Amino acid sequence: MLIFARREVHGSVAAAVPQVDDTQDDGNEAANISKATQLYNSGDVKGAVLYLDSLEDGKQSAVLKSLREKFYNEYRDGTVKKTRELIKNYDYKGAAALLTDLSSLSGENDAEVLKLLKMCEDFSVTEVYTGAVEHIFFHPLIAYPELAFDGDGMQRGFDEYFVTVPEFKEIINELYAENFVLIDIRLLYSADENGKVTKNELLLPKGKRPLVLSIDDLNFYRYMKKNGMVHGFAINGEGEIVTYTDSTDGTRTYSDDNEIVPILEKFIEQHPDFSYGGRRGIIASTGYEGTLGFRTDEMDAPDYPERLQKAKQIADKLKDMGWIFACHSYGHNSPSKRSVEQMRRDCDKWIKEATPVLGKTDIYIYPFGELIKDNDPKFLYLVEKGYRMFCGVQKSPYIRFHGSYVLMQRRNIDGISLKDGRVKDILDPSKILDPLRPKTD
Ligand SMILES: [Zn+2]
Structure with missing residues (x-):
C-alpha cells in the first residue's frame, strides 16, 4: 500500500536509552523520553506526540525526533483506520473531524492526510x-x-x-x-x-x-x-x-x-x-x-x-x-x-x-x-x-x-x-x- 503503509522509523523506542546530544542536557532528555514513553504506554499516543512537540523547537535530539515520528505514525495509522470505518458508513463529517485533529499534529507535512481530509470535507456535502x-x-x-x-x-x-x-x-x-x-x-x-x-x-x-x-x-x-x-x-x-x-x-x-x-x-x-x-x-x-x-x-x-x-x-x-x-x-x-x-x-x-x-x-x-x-x-x-x-x-x-x-x-x-x-x-x-x-x- 502506498499511502498508509507504516513509514520506516529511524531508530526505535527501545532506543529509549538516551544518546549523547550536545544541544540537550542528557538528564533533561532522559526525563523527556521517560515522560513521553509513559504517556505512550498509558495508551495516550496523541498525548505523547503533543508532549514531544511541546519541547522547545530546534532543540530536539535525533532520538526525540525519531520517537516523535514513531508515535505520530502509530497515531496516524490508527486514526486513518477509524476514518475508513466512518467512511464505510458514509459519515464523512465524522471522518473529516478525525482527520482535522490528525492534521493538527502533522501540519503540512503529511500530504496524504491532507488529501484524504479534503475528500472528506468535499464529500460531506451531498445532493440528490x-x-x-x-x-x-x-x-x-x-x-x-x-x-x-x-x-x-x-x-x-x-x-x-x-x-x-x-x-x-x-x-x-x-x-x-x-x-x-x-x-x-x-x-x-x-x-x-x-x-x-x-x-x-x-x-x-x-x-x-x-x-x-x-x-x-x-x-x-x-x-x-x-x-x-x-x-x-x-x-x-x-x-x-x-x-x-x-x-x-x-x-x-x-x-x-x-x-x-x-x-x-x-x-x-x-x-x-x-x-x-x-x-x-x-x-x-x-x-x-x-x-x-x-x-x-x-x-x-x-x-x-x-x-x-x-x-x-x-x-x-x-x-x-x-x-x-x-x-x-x-x-x-x-x-x-x-x-x-x-x-x-x-x-x-x-x-x-x-x-x-x-x-x-x-x-x-x-x-x-x-x-x-x-x-x-x-x-x-x-x-x-x-x-x-x-x-x-x-x-x-x-x-x-x-x-x-x-x-x-x-x-x-x-x-x-x-x-x-x-x-x-x-x-x-x-x-x-x-x-x-x-x-x-
Ligand atoms: Zn460471463
Missing part, C-alpha cells in the same frame, strides 16, 4: 442525483497479451470481450477525469421482507457522477489461465490482495499491477474521491470451476475444509475492501437454452456451493447478458430464491423498477465497445486501445 447511473463491466484483464493474442482459435474472443492492463488503467483515468465516482449498487434500491423493491433517492457528493463497476467471471477459469490471465489471488505480507501466476517451470509470480482489484486499489489510494463510501464494485461469480480460483465445487474432496477456508479468506478480504458479490449463474449457460428444471438446479447449486464462500447476495448477473422474461418460471424461481437486482448488457443502459425486482442494464467495456464507438460518450477509445491488440481488417 437524478441523472442516469452508469454501470460498466469488465472481464478479468489480459495480463499477458502474448498469450491472449497468440493467433490461436481463442484470440478473437479475447480481442472482443476483454481489455488489457494498460487499457484498464487508461479507462479509470478517463472516468475519474469525468468526475465519476464508484458507488455501491445497493444504494439504488431497497427490498423489504415481502419482496417489494423500491427505488431509493440517490444522494451523492456534489458534482460527482455515479458509476457501478462489475467484473464478470472472476473465477480464474482454466481456459483463462492458459491464455494470458492471472491464476489467482493471494494475500501478501502486508495483508493486501495480490495476484499470482504460475509458470510451467514451477515458479510463482506475484503482482499488484495486473488485475482489476489491486490496480483499482492503488488508484483509489492516489485518488480517494474515486470511491463513495469506500466502495469498489461487484464481482460476478459462477460456480462450475469453484469460486475465486478455489475448487470449492468439489465439496466431497478430503481437503474441502482447507479450500473453503482459503477461498473465504480472500472473499472476506475483498468484502472488507468494498467489493460485493453477485451470482453469475452456476454453469454459465444461456438461460433460453435451459429447461426450467435445469435452471432451478443451476440456481440451487450456486447457492449450495458458492454462498459458503461469498455469502448471500440478491444480485443476479445474467450469463451472456441474456434476460429472462419476468413471467417465465425460470425467472420467478430466481426471485423466489431472493434475487432482486438483475443485470444484463445493452448498448444503451437503463435501470427499471418492476415491483418485485430491478433490471439494470450494463455496458460492456471491451474490444467490441471500444472499437465500435458506442462508449464514446464516456471514454475516448483512441487513447485506450492497446497497440498490442491483433490487427484486424
Whole structure:
C-alpha cells in the first residue's frame, strides 16, 4: 500500500536509552523520553506526540525526533483506520473531524492526510442525483497479451470481450477525469421482507457522477489461465490482495499491477474521491470451476475444509475492501437454452456451493447478458430464491423498477465497445486501445 503503509522509523523506542546530544542536557532528555514513553504506554499516543512537540523547537535530539515520528505514525495509522470505518458508513463529517485533529499534529507535512481530509470535507456535502447511473463491466484483464493474442482459435474472443492492463488503467483515468465516482449498487434500491423493491433517492457528493463497476467471471477459469490471465489471488505480507501466476517451470509470480482489484486499489489510494463510501464494485461469480480460483465445487474432496477456508479468506478480504458479490449463474449457460428444471438446479447449486464462500447476495448477473422474461418460471424461481437486482448488457443502459425486482442494464467495456464507438460518450477509445491488440481488417 502506498499511502498508509507504516513509514520506516529511524531508530526505535527501545532506543529509549538516551544518546549523547550536545544541544540537550542528557538528564533533561532522559526525563523527556521517560515522560513521553509513559504517556505512550498509558495508551495516550496523541498525548505523547503533543508532549514531544511541546519541547522547545530546534532543540530536539535525533532520538526525540525519531520517537516523535514513531508515535505520530502509530497515531496516524490508527486514526486513518477509524476514518475508513466512518467512511464505510458514509459519515464523512465524522471522518473529516478525525482527520482535522490528525492534521493538527502533522501540519503540512503529511500530504496524504491532507488529501484524504479534503475528500472528506468535499464529500460531506451531498445532493440528490437524478441523472442516469452508469454501470460498466469488465472481464478479468489480459495480463499477458502474448498469450491472449497468440493467433490461436481463442484470440478473437479475447480481442472482443476483454481489455488489457494498460487499457484498464487508461479507462479509470478517463472516468475519474469525468468526475465519476464508484458507488455501491445497493444504494439504488431497497427490498423489504415481502419482496417489494423500491427505488431509493440517490444522494451523492456534489458534482460527482455515479458509476457501478462489475467484473464478470472472476473465477480464474482454466481456459483463462492458459491464455494470458492471472491464476489467482493471494494475500501478501502486508495483508493486501495480490495476484499470482504460475509458470510451467514451477515458479510463482506475484503482482499488484495486473488485475482489476489491486490496480483499482492503488488508484483509489492516489485518488480517494474515486470511491463513495469506500466502495469498489461487484464481482460476478459462477460456480462450475469453484469460486475465486478455489475448487470449492468439489465439496466431497478430503481437503474441502482447507479450500473453503482459503477461498473465504480472500472473499472476506475483498468484502472488507468494498467489493460485493453477485451470482453469475452456476454453469454459465444461456438461460433460453435451459429447461426450467435445469435452471432451478443451476440456481440451487450456486447457492449450495458458492454462498459458503461469498455469502448471500440478491444480485443476479445474467450469463451472456441474456434476460429472462419476468413471467417465465425460470425467472420467478430466481426471485423466489431472493434475487432482486438483475443485470444484463445493452448498448444503451437503463435501470427499471418492476415491483418485485430491478433490471439494470450494463455496458460492456471491451474490444467490441471500444472499437465500435458506442462508449464514446464516456471514454475516448483512441487513447485506450492497446497497440498490442491483433490487427484486424
Ligand atoms: Zn460471463
